[in-house]
Amino acid sequence: MKKDSFHFIGLWFLFFSISIGMCAQVTRQPYLQIPTPNSMTVRWQTGTGIIGKLYYGNSVSSLTENKTENENEKIYHEVKLTGLNPDTKYYYSVEGPSKGNEDQYFITPPVSGTSKPVSIWVISDFGQTNTSDNSRRLETIAQWRSYNNNSYHASFVLSLGDQSEDDAIYQIQHNYFSQLENVLKSSPLYTTIGNHDNHDSLYNYVRTFTLPSEAEAGGVPSHTKKYYSFDYSNIHIVVLCTEIYDDANFKAQAEWLKTDLDDNKKEWLIACMHQPFHSGGYHPSDEVETAQKRRETWLTLLEDHGIDLILQGHNHVYERSFLVDNLIGKSTTLTNANKINAGLGRIDSDAPYYKPSGSQSHKGTIFISVPGGGVANSDKYYPAPFSIFPVVFAGSDYEGSLVIKVNGNQMDVNFICDEKDGKESHIWDYFTIIKTK
Numbered sequence: 001m002k003k004d005s006f007h008f009i010g011l012w013f014l015f016f017s018i019s020i021g022m023c024a025q026v027t028r029q030p031y032l033q034i035p036t037p038n039s040m041t042v043r044w045q046t047g048t049g050i051i052g053k054l055y056y057g058n059s060v061s062s063l064t065e066n067k068t069e070n071e072n073e074k075i076y077h078e079v080k081l082t083g084l085n086p087d088t089k090y091y092y093s094v095e096g097p098s099k100g101n102e103d104q105y106f107i108t109p110p111v112s113g114t115s116k117p118v119s120i121w122v123i124s125d126f127g128q129t130n131t132s133d134n135s136r137r138l139e140t141i142a143q144w145r146s147y148n149n150n151s152y153h154a155s156f157v158l159s160l161g162d163q164s165e166d167d168a169i170y171q172i173q174h175n176y177f178s179q180l181e182n183v184l185k186s187s188p189l190y191t192t193i194g195n196h197d198n199h200d201s202l203y204n205y206v207r208t209f210t211l212p213s214e215a216e217a218g219g220v221p222s223h224t225k226k227y228y229s230f231d232y233s234n235i236h237i238v239v240l241c242t243e244i245y246d247d248a249n250f251k252a253q254a255e256w257l258k259t260d261l262d263d264n265k266k267e268w269l270i271a272c273m274h275q276p277f278h279s280g281g282y283h284p285s286d287e288v289e290t291a292q293k294r295r296e297t298w299l300t301l302l303e304d305h306g307i308d309l310i311l312q313g314h315n316h317v318y319e320r321s322f323l324v325d326n327l328i329g330k331s332t333t334l335t336n337a338n339k340i341n342a343g344l345g346r347i348d349s350d351a352p353y354y355k356p357s358g359s360q361s362h363k364g365t366i367f368i369s370v371p372g373g374g375v376a377n378s379d380k381y382y383p384a385p386f387s388i389f390p391v392v393f394a395g396s397d398y399e400g401s402l403v404i405k406v407n408g409n410q411m412d413v414n415f416i417c418d419e420k421d422g423k424e425s426h427i428w429d430y431f432t433i434i435k436t437k
Contacts, residue, residue, distance in 0.1 A: 124313030161194025161274030281315030306359030340364030345431030
């Protein structure tokens with residue numbers, strides 16, 4: 001064979017390889033992780049191994065910047081963009097500089113501590129059940145989008161555990177990412193470990209989600225993806241792991257939590273976890289020994305540091321408390337002394353809840369059990385009353401999600417149910433907290 005023929009064949013193989021790499025099918029649409037005022041991490045998956053490249057820019061028709069992965073060819077891709085401007089919208093694509101799309105973008109957070117409007121979408125148990133019928137998941141998304149002015153975008157999403165049924169890659173994709181892709185390509189995601197995420201020593205969970213274990217988004221480093229904290233605007237969020245039971249790891253998490261809370265100076269404090277401090281529902285907390293242990297340690301620390309809102313999953317129900325304090329024991333220990341404000345907290349009926357500005361201790365906390373976004377249980381599976389809280393929305397077979405809006409010194413919370421209530425509304429519950437000087 002002539003030398004020119006070898007040269008031609010070599011060029012053909014090079015062109016073929018480049019073409020395959022550029023056309024590799026995206027099998028998991030991009031999702032956003034660890035937003036900071038100056039950076040954003042974008043992850044996605046392809047059907048064949050390639051070196052990933054991300055294109056981005058301030059105009060959907062002009063993705064003038066790009067960044068390439070430094071590692072070898074792979075199917076799981078992760079690119080961290082740095083040097084970004086705070087509170088700025090960027091369009092992006094993982095398929096080429098001309099593949100910009102109006103609904104594929106991200107907005108960097110404002111400078112930490114700045115009081116800017118923030119919208120948080122909260123879901124729980126969204127990936128549970130390995131069923132081919134995703135109608136419930138899709139309805140939860142549709143109702144939130146309708147409430148959200150026909151937009152999928154949130155400042156960020158909080159997912160309170162059970163992103164799959166048994167941590168299988170297929171379930172994480174089929175039950176979770178495939179249903180949420182329209183949301184997650186413009187809304188950064190933070191996740192919590194649920195009991196159903198822990199079937200393989202967290203192998204798939206850890207490799208699927210990029211989380212700020214080194215305080216990349218604020219807070220104090222935890223050095224583990226199991227629990228962490230972050231800041232957004234004037235809010236501090238701690239994400240706790242209720243799947244740690246041994247004494248050494250439980251103690252380490254409590255010590256980190258105290259250090260992190262001591263360091264926090266933000267106006268608002270939110271805590272997230274999978275298994276609840278207090279709940280009726282599918283796994284009544286009064287019957288769970290580890291729940292008492294968590295109340296005596298974590299809840300005490302949180303209330304000492306002025307916790308405003310506690311978000312819990314696991315029980316596939318919606319329930320929420322009045323503004324309460326120091327309910328460290330079981331629900332049977334609840335007295336009027338625990339009720340800081342026993343109203344509904346609604347501006348249009350009684351009055352909002354008022355709390356002093358800053359992180360003053362023991363001024364009252366709202367506990368919320370967030371329902372499953374795609375799974376619920378029949379009444380027959382509930383061995384205890386639906387709720388232990390004084391504010392009760394009876395019923396169990398209802399999916400939904402939570403929307404939290406924070407603007408300066410005001411926090412508005414709405415429960416968006418998939419079903420309509422007696423007033424033909426999908427907003428089943430709502431309340432407001434106002435911080436006063």
